[in-house]
Amino acid sequence: MRHVGAFHLSVLGLGRQDAGMATTDESELVRYEEVGPRRYLDRLLEEYRLTEGEVRERIQVAIPWPGASEAHYLVHESLLRSHRPFPCAGDTQALRFCQEIAEEMVRRYGIANHEAVARVNRQWSDPGQSGRIPRIWIVGLDIAYHETAHFWAADIYYGHDSRWWSPDARPRPLPPPAR
Numbered sequence: 190m191r192h193v194g195a196f197h198l199s200v201l202g203l204g205r206q207d208a209g210m211a212t213t214d215e216s217e218l219v220r221y222e223e224v225g226p227r228r229y230l231d232r233l234l235e236e237y238r239l240t241e242g243e244v245r246e247r248i249q250v251a252i253p254w255p256g257a258s259e260a261h262y263l264v265h266e267s268l269l270r271s272h273r274p275f276p277c278a279g280d281t282q283a284l285r286f287c288q289e290i291a292e293e294m295v296r297r298y299g300i301a302n303h304e305a306v307a308r309v310n311r312q313w314s315d316p317g318q319s320g321r322i323p324r325i326w327i328v329g330l331d332i333a334y335h336e337t338a339h340f341w342a343a344d345i346y347y348g349h350d351s352r353w354w355s356p357d358a359r360p361r362p363l364p365p366p367a368r
Contacts, residue, residue: 222266224263224330248265250263272284275288275309277313278328279326297343300346308346345363347362
């Protein structure tokens with residue numbers, strides 16, 4: 190899940206950072222997904238059993254904000270592999286997180302697991318206006334992790350506009366996804 194603003198980018202020859210940085214905007218980054226600092230890139234490469242040499246041309250390094258202490262890495266979407274049953278899960282950490290969210294919905298709301306999985310997929314995997322599947326990748330140090338599985342279960346079940354977290358709210362569940 191990306192919330193990418195303007196970055197200073199350089200094509201990365203992994204293990205070194207080019208001195209000349211070019212500024213680019215979000216439209217040029219559409220096919221890249223941010224994974225976070227180097228340790229997240231290393232974890233992804235290890236999980237996928239890829240070597241740096243195999244993917245060098247499909248990785249960008251970004252300075253997320255002026256004066257940032259760590260560069261962030263972006264990978265071309267062609268490197269990412271969906272982890273079933275959640276197409277949005279780009280690594281095993283994301284798969285576990287999506288499973289936790291689905292399990293939380295099953296426990297809290299008494300719905301079947303297949304419905305909970307479908308709700309998570311409607312939130313992040315179903316195509317949006319662009320037709321892209323998954324609509325959002327969850328990978329590396331993703332913004333989705335800024336909330337808990339408990340939060341996402343309620344937000345996905347009731348919908349963000351329901352204000353389910355408000356003490357005076359009387360939220361109604363969103364209809365289950367069509368099969």
